[in-house]
Amino acid sequence: MTEYTTVIGLEVHAELKTKTKAFCSCSTAFGSEPNTHVCPVCLGMPGALPVMNKQMVEFALRFALAVNCDIQHYSKFDRKNYYYPDLAKAYQISQFYQPIALGGHVDVNVNGETKRIGITRIHMEEDAGKLVHSGATISTSDSSAVDYNRAGVPLIEIVSEPDMRSAAEARAYMEKLRSYLQYTEVCDGKMEEGSMRCDANISIMPVGSKEYGTRAEIKNLNSFKALERAIEYEVQRQKEILEDGGHVVQETRTWDDAQGMTFSMRSKEEAHDYRYFPEPDLPPIQAVPMTDGTPAACMQKNAKEFLAGNTPGVMAQYAPGLFSTEQKRNCRQPAPDDPEAVKELVRLREEEPYG
Numbered sequence: 001m002t003e004y005t006t007v008i009g010l011e012v013h014a015e016l017k018t019k020t021k022a023f024c025s026c027s028t029a030f031g032s033e034p035n036t037h038v039c040p041v042c043l044g045m046p047g048a049l050p051v052m053n054k055q056m057v058e059f060a061l062r063f064a065l066a067v068n069c070d071i072q073h074y075s076k077f078d079r080k081n082y083y084y085p086d087l088a089k090a091y092q093i094s095q096f097y098q099p100i101a102l103g104g105h106v107d108v109n110v111n112g113e114t115k116r117i118g119i120t121r122i123h124m125e126e127d128a129g130k131l132v133h134s135g136a137t138i139s140t141s142d143s144s145a146v147d148y149n150r151a152g153v154p155l156i157e158i159v160s161e162p163d164m165r166s167a168a169e170a171r172a173y174m175e176k177l178r179s180y181l182q183y184t185e186v187c188d189g190k191m192e193e194g195s196m197r198c199d200a201n202i203s204i205m206p207v208g209s210k211e212y213g214t215r216a217e218i219k220n221l222n223s224f225k226a227l228e229r230a231i232e233y234e235v236q237r238q239k240e241i242l243e244d245g246g247h248v249v250q251e252t253r254t255w256d257d258a259q260g261m262t263f264s265m266r267s268k269e270e271a272h273d274y275r276y277f278p279e280p281d282l283p284p285i286q287a288v289p290m291t292d293g294t295p296a297a298c299m300q301k302n303a304k305e306f307l308a309g310n311t312p313g314v315m316a317q318y319a320p321g322l323f324s325t326e327q328k329r330n331c332r333q334p335a336p337d338d339p340e341a342v343k344e345l346v347r348l349r350e351e352e353p354y355g
Contacts, residue, residue: 004204008164014187015155015195016059022126022154023050034147042152044089056154059186064122066184069104077279086129096276099123108172117173118161127153167231171224197222202234214248230255
């Protein structure tokens with residue numbers, strides 16, 4: 001029997017803790033009556049124009065620095081065109097060609113071994129609405145209602161390199177990202193509310209091979225346990241297909257937690273299917289460092305060095321007013337070599353280091 005290597009990449013979506021939506025003044029509060037936090041902009045009405053949320057950009061920059069990314073001094077938004085019932089205007093404002101941050105990494109510990117997981121890119125986009133199914137899952141429902149309260153909520157998508165080789169590594173990576181999001185206070189990480197969720201791209205290849213197999217994407221996994229179970233099931237499903245002489249199809253699948261199985265939803269789209277083009281109603285973003293000696297210059301210069309190998313929990317030791325009692329109690333990391341640099345980083349809350 002052929003031995004296989006598992007290859008996993010995650011696309012993590014994190015809703016940002018802004019009070020208003022990405023491109024309008026509607027509230028982002030969770031749990032309100034359906035379709036009460038909507039306006040002509042987030043409903044895609046003709047003639048309604050978006051206005052960029054400044055805090056969305058600041059939060060994206062803050063998190064990108066925390067995970068060792070290279071800030072792009074010029075970025076812009078694009079339209080991602082597709083039709084789905086929870087997308088009122090039939091396109092999503094996202095960043096495809098020039099995202100706000102590239103590169104980066106986080107280190108995870110699994111079974112006593114440290115592994116570095118690369119980050120390809122971080123980009124900003126608006127969330128879609130939410131489908132409320134009549135049944136337990138989309139595959140067992142006769143009908144669905146749509147709630148547009150979530151449409152337009154700002155989020156960042158953190159796209160990893162395909163560096164993970166097991167469900168345990170994928171879980172450790174997502175747990176580490178959640179701790180970064182919470183400690184930098186850009187996202188509350190409440191997976192049960194959908195403010196953090198991920199899509200898992202999974203493939204297998206024969207041991208020793210350098211060519212990745214055909215991947216399947218499992219959509220909208222909103223718990224660590226679901227992530228692990230979905231990966232383990234999908235790996236076994238693909239092994240059985242290959243052992244029987246079949247071919248894995250590139251597709252998007254959904255996870256049914258009750259049955260412990262994935263089910264096909266649709267063929268996997270490629271970039272050209274979305275017909276990306278520059279968003280004509282929003283200006284580009286220029287993230288320009290201030291002059292040397294300012295907090296911004298210090299952060300730009302030292303972020304990678306003093307955050308390497310540490311979680312944002314170390315910041316709580318030097319800026320206690322920034323974090324809650326629970327966050328400080330959970331901080332168990334050693335101090336970085338340059339605590340003054342940490343102080344400068346957390347001043348991002350009070351300063352405006354990017355023009």
